[in-house]
Amino acid sequence: MSSVATWPSQAENWLDARGKGAWIVAMILGFIFFWPVGLALLAYMIWSKRMFNGSCKKRDANFRHMGHGLRPTGNQAFDSYKAETLRRLEEEQDAFESFLQRLREAKDKAEFDQFMDERARRSDPEPKNDDPVTI
Template identity: 75%
Template structure:
């Protein structure tokens, strides 16, 4: 009877070790083979908040994934810490650059739209019909 009671927790631990993608794959397979199983997995993922884990916790995830535990060598630990800090800073700078790039593209597209709109308004005002 104990193996029956522990297999769900073993399966849960196994899926947790593989991440959200494994949970989603299990849910999709559940829907494919027997839809109540997929529905049960979806409900469990939402209820246990597994569906939303790590959405805004990227730095915490990286800290755990890259192992900030001490190696025993203080010089190496300082080097690793500084390198990771620098890489995170570069990533933040790159993300800010991409945001500015997207904003500039959006502004350019909006300005183009407004120019075309103004041109059509001038054409309409001069008596030339504008096709809608």
């Protein structure tokens, strides 16, 4: 029963190893032999973003290496350097995000002050020069 349950993932891995072209060929063959299979493969390719991203091999390689940067390498000097660099980068990211927040707040304040000035100008009655001049 376990081999039956894993055949879709084995087929997916086999197609991924051969790239996007293999997925397209499988989809076309699915349409030729039994159209719902081709339609299902097309939907899966769109849903999993296999149709629009780069090669399936690249995505699979990137997926395998995710989280690799957090594992210790066994080299204590390198691990401490990596930890210090990651800490410094996180501090820089926090500082940049706070800078962006202050920038947004300053822009919002400037826009609000401009709105209030325009509103005050509209609500102030303008002096009329139609009054007769007395001599």
